[in-house]
């Protein structure tokens with residue numbers, strides 16, 4: 001491992017300024033992703049700016065009138081999942097968090113670090129192979145290689161990787177936003193749906209953040225359908241495995257039983273959490289039936305461009321969308337699970 005400097009800043013703006021001023025610096029959250037990458041030689045920062053002591057460690061209700069809940073960037077994944085405000089108002093977020101990694105990892109991983117964890121593409125983590133994301137211009141080994149965990153939506157000839165976070169998928173379905181402090185001390189909010197990028201010709205850029213931008217919190221708006229929204233994760237084994245496909249689904253039914261509103265976000269299928277806008281559009285105003293849910297899944301799949309090694313994901317998307325919508329609809333009608 002390359003030697004590196006270790007710093008702590010006294011506040012968020014100071015931490016942002018330290019990273020902005022040092023091109024080789026990186027924020028250190030729980031370290032469960034970054035430190036692994038340092039050991040593998042995937043990342044070689046010459047300075048770590050530890051942010052874990054900064055006061056971004058609370059889950060709290062947003063002020064009266066704004067509704068919603070704020071989760072500090074340093075709140076550990078296990079703490080966020082267990083917090084009463086999250087469990088009562090946004091159980092889909094608890095489900096997504098608890099489906100990720102393992103208990104030990106969730107005790108260490110932070111909200112900010114989880115959002116900014118990097119792809120689990122095997123070639124990205126193997127410095128002996130070409131990878132445009134790790135080394136721009138070197139090529140994409142996955143195009144002719146192992147594709148099981150790779151994208152079926154929104155990929156480019158330069159990168160077909162997926163974003164690995166379960167939490168981020170639920171946050172997209174919940175219309176959450178991140179609060180960001182920049183090096184000049186300015187604060188701005190970015191919808192989580194716009195935080196991560198599609199790869200295009202610059203797969204080395206995972207997000208729209210600039211150097212030194214520090215995530216200080218995630219804000220969840222008030223959303224009545226959130227209380228019944230659900231997360232479903234399909235994976236190779238029941239624990240310690242990333243999503244092949246996942247779905248975060250929220251539904252609101254009108255008095256006549258049609259779909260008044262809906263949110264569907266998919267994980268494991270794209271370079272960013274994938275908001276299934278075509279499926280949502282197909283569903284709004286239509287009957288909340290199994291056939292309607294299946295048609296919505298097909299509408300979204302019209303955009304899919306699978307690789308030879310992951311065509312099977314289309315069936316998983318179909319199942320995840322249709323069955324999760326069916327479960328939420330049945331619960332809303334008081335029928336229990338279908």
Ligand SMILES: Cc1cc2nc3c(=O)[nH]c(=O)nc-3n(C[C@H](O)[C@H](O)[C@H](O)COP(=O)(O)OP(=O)(O)OC[C@H]3O[C@@H](n4cnc5c(N)ncnc54)[C@H](O)[C@@H]3O)c2cc1C
Nearest residue numbers: 029030031032033034100101109110112113114165166215
């Ligand atoms: C074996 C294993 C299995 C896993 N399985 C899953 C899974 O199934 N689902 C899942 O979602 N995740 C899974 N994970 C990933 C895990 O969730 C992440 O490693 C973790 O969430 C990262 O959080 P961290 O605080 O440790 O981040 P760090 O490693 O500290 O940081 C990650 C990145 O974020 C940056 N960063 C950290 N905090 C901030 C901030 N506040 N503002 C700006 N930048 C910041 C760092 O500079 C770094 O680039 C798994 C990990 C392992 C090792």
Ligand code: SF4
Nearest residue numbers: 121131140159160161
């Ligand atoms: S899919 Fe992306 S991360 Fe994986 S090898 Fe290709 S360029 Fe690298």
